[in-house]
Amino acid sequence: MERFDWDDLRFFLAVARSGRLTAAARRLGADHATVSRRVTSLEESLKAKLFERRPQGYTLTAHGERLLAKAESMETEALAIQSDIGGADMALAGTVRIGAPDGFGTCFLAPRLAGLAKAYPGLELQLIAMPRLLSLSKREADVAITLAPPKEGKVVARKLCDYRLGLYATREYLDSMPAVAKPDDLFEHRIVGYIDDLIFTPELDYLDEVAKGLRAQVQSSNVLAQMNAVVAGAGIGVIHHFMAAAEPRLVPVLPHTVSITRSFWLLVHADLKDVARVRAIVDFIVREAKAARSLLMGEPRIETQAAE
Numbered sequence: 393m394e395r396f397d398w399d400d401l402r403f404f405l406a407v408a409r410s411g412r413l414t415a416a417a418r419r420l421g422a423d424h425a426t427v428s429r430r431v432t433s434l435e436e437s438l439k440a441k442l443f444e445r446r447p448q449g450y451t452l453t454a455h456g457e458r459l460l461a462k463a464e465s466m467e468t469e470a471l472a473i474q475s476d477i478g479g480a481d482m483a484l485a486g487t488v489r490i491g492a493p494d495g496f497g498t499c500f501l502a503p504r505l506a507g508l509a510k511a512y513p514g515l516e517l518q519l520i521a522m523p524r525l526l527s528l529s530k531r532e533a534d535v536a537i538t539l540a541p542p543k544e545g546k547v548v549a550r551k552l553c554d555y556r557l558g559l560y561a562t563r564e565y566l567d568s569m570p571a572v573a574k575p576d577d578l579f580e581h582r583i584v585g586y587i588d589d590l591i592f593t594p595e596l597d598y599l600d601e602v603a604k605g606l607r608a609q610v611q612s613s614n615v616l617a618q619m620n621a622v623v624a625g626a627g628i629g630v631i632h633h634f635m636a637a638a639e640p641r642l643v644p645v646l647p648h649t650v651s652i653t654r655s656f657w658l659l660v661h662a663d664l665k666d667v668a669r670v671r672a673i674v675d676f677i678v679r680e681a682k683a684a685r686s687l688l689m690g691e692p693r694i695e696t697q698a699a700e
Contacts (some may be wrong), residue, residue: 396437401463403430404442408460409530411449420494468663485514488673491533495615496656497521499635500684501537501677509675515669523613524592528661535673536659539595548665552656553681555688559630559645560619560636572628572645575603582627584618589609595654598630602650633690653689656681 403618406416406427413424420427435442442456452460492501498521504537505517528547543547558579566572568643570580585608591597599606610626612618615635622629630652635640658677664670682690 394436397430397525398466400430400434400437401466403427404434404456404529405433405452405463405467407443407450408452408456408463409532409696411451413450416435419661419696425556432485444447471664482681484512484669484672486669487516487518488535488669489518489520489533490535490537490673490677492522493582494523495632495635496537498616499632499638500688504680504687508673512669512672518594523590523615527595528659531661534664534670535677538659539593539654541657542650542659545661546662548662549657549659552658552678553685553688554635554653554655555632556690557630557632557652557654558603558636558690559628559650560631560648561645562623562625562641563643565627566643566645575606575650577649578603578606578628582610583608584610584612584621584627584629585598586618587613598652601652620625634684634687637690638689 403416403420403422403426404511406419407413410416410419413427417424417427431443438455438459440455440459442459443450443455444453490497490501497519502519502521505519506531509517510514520526520533525538528534528535529538529545537552541551570577572578572581576577583606584597586596588611590613599608606669610618610621612621615632618629619631619635619639619642621627622631623639631642635642658674660670
């Protein structure tokens, strides 16, 4: 057997995780021809076909599946070497990718990244804030915020914090519509919410908790789009208190009757939990969430806004 280039494994992992040459090339900062050549070189060196090449993408063969586990172990060891044996400055350099739901990522984490960037200038911070679940095993993120603990996988999970949501609308909208004195009155109003078949986790299915059978007439898969629609007067929506607190045009609806509590969970791949730069990110997120408990729980908002 020919001696293979260990560096080819980086290209193999990127293709295995993305399923496409172009996506792998973007992740690696290379062109797709280079990625293809390096994968082919690895196959030739190992005398084994690692991928089935189809128009819709690359899928692992049985040999590829076996190599994937070993390559991920080698990747983990390489990260450990960089973290444990490299100097302290080197350990806190490199890229860390954070995955979070769109509301928490955009409205809570993003404004707080400036302090983290100043504290660790050697880090490249990547924030994926979108309404979907990210795979830690495929290295789509190094650290992920989710709405529920994982059911399986090589993941270390901890509860980050609780947070609350409530009903909001604009004063102009409420003044133009029938009064809302109880949850059943909401059936006479336009409701803003998620598209049912695009709800990516059951924790986002709020409306039956508000009033059984309540459904949204103005729908979006994105919580920021929902909030913007409510701000524009489209109707009444379920909005995170920590998001609504920054929007003075929103007023609570039935604040003492309708209060929805959910939890954020912090997930890290077990192989990365001791990598210094990942630990730094985890400590930062935990610290910021703890400091913002009142904001996340909506305590100041509920106490100071108008009652129903």
